[in-house]
Amino acid sequence: MAISVGKLARMFKISRTTLLYYDSIGLLRPNGRSEAGYRLYNESDIERLKNIMTFREAGVPLEDISRLLNTTEQHVIAALLKRLSELNEEICNLKKQQNVIINMFQNFNAKNNLQSLDAKTMNLILNSAGITTDQAAERWHFEFEKHSPEQHRYFLQMLGKPEEEINFIQKRCQEAIHQGY
16 A cells, blocks of 8 residues: 555645655655655555654654664663653753742732732733633643642632632643543
């Protein structure tokens, strides 16, 4: 079975340009060409692309993926452990940043009474932060709840949300998290 660039791109929900780029850097070369010169991919190419996509989802840089696809299992494990360590460090740094922001909110709250923020003002602030749709705001709350439920609760309290509403928001977030939103 041989498939075209377009069909392979649709299969993996990536752009045709991405596949052409992978070919240009030698990461995924098509196994053959049609009589008209079009790239054709076979089962082994599809399997290789599956592996590439898995590494990409893990945040492995393209330049490392090529090497990892052609190395021993021990080297792959070592590279994945290194990436996991990097992610843990990034998460730690993000949590520190989150705490700094929460502390800044506490300072603003003390100075300016953030509890007086109404829904319209909060939406303007979220829009300024690039959270421009209800879906994006919902996802923002889900992520906040997922990574720091206590600070999410505190944030909602600072906004002057009633306890019932906070409980509802957090329950909804937890349900979405458990369903893999």
